[in-house]
Amino acid sequence: QVQVVESGGGVVQPGRSLRLSCAASGFTFSTYGMHWVRQAPGKGLEWVAGIGYDGSFRWYVEPVKGRFTISRDNSKNTLHLQMNSLRREDTAVYFCAREADTAMDLWGQGALVTVSS
Amino acid sequence: QAGLTQPPSVSKGLRQTATLTCTGNSNNVGNQGAAWLQQYQGHPPKLLSYRNNNRPSGISERFSASRSGNTASLTITELQPEDEADYYCSAWDSSLSVWVFGGGTNLTVL
Numbered sequence: 001q002v003q004v005v006e007s008g009g010g011v012v013q014p015g016r017s018l019r020l021s022c023a024a025s026g027f028t029f030s031t032y033g034m035h036w037v038r039q040a041p042g043k044g045l046e047w048v049a050g051i052g053y054d055g056s057f058r059w060y061v062e063p064v065k066g067r068f069t070i071s072r073d074n075s076k077n078t079l080h081l082q083m084n085s086l087r088r089e090d091t092a093v094y095f096c097a098r099e100a101d102t103a104m105d106l107w108g109q110g111a112l113v114t115v116s117s
Numbered sequence: 118q119a120g121l122t123q124p125p126s127v128s129k130g131l132r133q134t135a136t137l138t139c140t141g142n143s144n145n146v147g148n149q150g151a152a153w154l155q156q157y158q159g160h161p162p163k164l165l166s167y168r169n170n171n172r173p174s175g176i177s178e179r180f181s182a183s184r185s186g187n188t189a190s191l192t193i194t195e196l197q198p199e200d201e202a203d204y205y206c207s208a209w210d211s212s213l214s215v216w217v218f219g220g221g222t223n224l225t226v227l
Contacts, residue, residue, distance in 0.1 A: 037218075044203075044205065044220045045156075045205050045207075045218045045221070046218065047207075047216035050216065061215055095161055095162070100167075101168060102168055103152035103164055103167030103207070106164075107163070107164075
């Protein structure tokens, strides 16, 4: 079954760190660019970070630059998002998404990250 | 960072046609076109079309997309109750090297 499944969400205090993972299955993970997209409660979609198929290119939205790091392990079909110095405004559902032909065509169910003291 | 512009809400009657718009610039929508996503409350987004008017397998022909200059459009014909959802457009911005989304349009079928 072609799918991506996020894990690692939870409640974390401001300033602390959290690492999200995304397990891919049913397709050749190493040939696709991958992304993290978040959605704050009641808000729209916001692209967070993306990584090329071999990890050689990485892109970030401005508010997370220097705090978040996207990475991938093609040997384990896994995508990660290391989130440091978390802020209340980072509270959101974080989706893992596969990129194909200028679109994000496969989405996970999402992982909820709540930044609160 | 600049995003894409979508009307917050659209309302149309059952079996009517709705056209949703998404306005960007020459670096995003006007460059590689836009993709369209459908999202129900509490669920992940689902891709409806990409590269302006290509539909993934399983997407109804009632959904069609187009582009004119820097504006992309999604047309939904023969509106059904299950079409009530939020619709987002997205595109790669080649100038900013970021993906941008529209704010989303909530479609109501009356």
